[in-house]
Amino acid sequence: MVENIYKFYSLTVISNQLTKLTNLFxxxxxxxxxxxxxxxxxxxxxxxxxxxxxxxxxxxxxSYLLFYAIYLYDYSQGVSADELTNSSRARYLRxxxxxxxxxxxxxxxxxxxxxxxxxxxxxFIAVCILLLGLLYGNYFKKVTKRIPAxxxxxxxxxxxxxxxxxxxxxxxxxxxxxLMLSMFIFIRMMNIQILFDVRDAEGDRKDxxxxxxxxxxxxxxxxxxxxxxxLSILFVTVCxxxxxxxxxxxxxxxxxYYAAGYIxxxxxxxxKSSSYVFAACEPIMWSVLIFSGxxxxxxxxx
Numbered sequence: 482m483v484e485n486i487y488k489f490y491s492l493t494v495i496s497n498q499l500t501k502l503t504n505l506f507x508x509x510x511x512x513x514x515x516x517x518x519x520x521x522x523x524x525x526x527x528x529x530x531x532x533x534x535x536x537x538x539x540x541x542x543x544s545y546l547l548f549y550a551i552y553l554y555d556y557s558q559g560v561s562a563d564e565l566t567n568s569s570r571a572r573y574l575r576x577x578x579x580x581x582x583x584x585x586x587x588x589x590x591x592x593x594x595x596x597x598x599x600x601x602x603x604x605f606i607a608v609c610i611l612l613l614g615l616l617y618g619n620y621f622k623k624v625t626k627r628i629p630a631x632x633x634x635x636x637x638x639x640x641x642x643x644x645x646x647x648x649x650x651x652x653x654x655x656x657x658x659x660l661m662l663s664m665f666i667f668i669r670m671m672n673i674q675i676l677f678d679v680r681d682a683e684g685d686r687k688d689x690x691x692x693x694x695x696x697x698x699x700x701x702x703x704x705x706x707x708x709x710x711x712l713s714i715l716f717v718t719v720c721x722x723x724x725x726x727x728x729x730x731x732x733x734x735x736x737x738y739y740a741a742g743y744i745x746x747x748x749x750x751x752x753k754s755s756s757y758v759f760a761a762c763e764p765i766m767w768s769v770l771i772f773s774g775x776x777x778x779x780x781x782x783x
Contacts, residue, residue, distance in 0.1 A: 516761045518548040603646075634671075668709060707741070718734070
């Protein structure tokens with residue numbers, strides 16, 4: 482009897498510890514910048530799969546470190562503003578000095594890896610992206626007070642440039658297909674960035690930031706989100722039809738329905754955090770869809 486009680490107690494303790502560890506891991510992934518860092522790796526893998534490029538672990542690791550440093554720094558700098566719109570992340574990132582130390586170590590490791598594996602041009606470009614990303618919150622974000630949606634264009638451009646970064650990294654000529662894929666990612670990230678601005682609309686209005694949700698009413702920004710979502714899929718379809726992108730790119734089409742789901746949820750309740758997590762996971766889903774399409778093609782199903 483005593484032995485059974487002890488076993489039950491031990492299992493309960495283990496279960497509670499596992500639950501705490503799982504919650505801690507999930508918070509670190511979502512609030513620590515890892516989701517978007519993984520998304521940047523997904524962009525590299527999508528580019529490599531579509532254009533049949535051989536990429537090494539070095540570029541994947543560099544991409545991860547680059548976006549991890551940028552997003553962790555941005556989240557840490559925005560702790561005060563997050564108290565209003567994202568209190569869970571604000572509480573998690575309260576240890577600001579620790580985050581700054583992590584950003585510094587990550588940045589130094591990134592630069593060291595670039596000097597080891599990349600050429601001078603690639604290293605220079607990557608360091609410029611890093612600096613622009615780190616300076617974004619304190620300097621470039623304020624430009625949105627004068628130029629509408631500048632923040633959206635700025636972030637989307639950095640993401641779309643990662644396609645071209647692959648070609649630059651391996652000293653390959655940039656093709657029209659690469660430019661078209663870059664444009665597609667730009668449109669998709671515009672959609673994601675506008676969606677995140679929905680949550681921050683009240684704070685952006687107070688700060689005078691001219692984001693799309695801050696400029697338009699509750700009735701108009703859902704139409705913009707849905708239109709951009711539709712435009713991205715139309716763009717891919719036309720590019721495939723014109724032979725500017727490989728047929729495998731059509732594997733992106735289910736993303737329209739994936740995005741429509743979280744857009745509708747945000748329209749219903751912009752405070753529902755799970756909708757923004759789904760949006761943050763979208764770049765990872767790109768690679769899932771492309772890999773699935775590639776696997777189906779290899780099996781000869783299509």
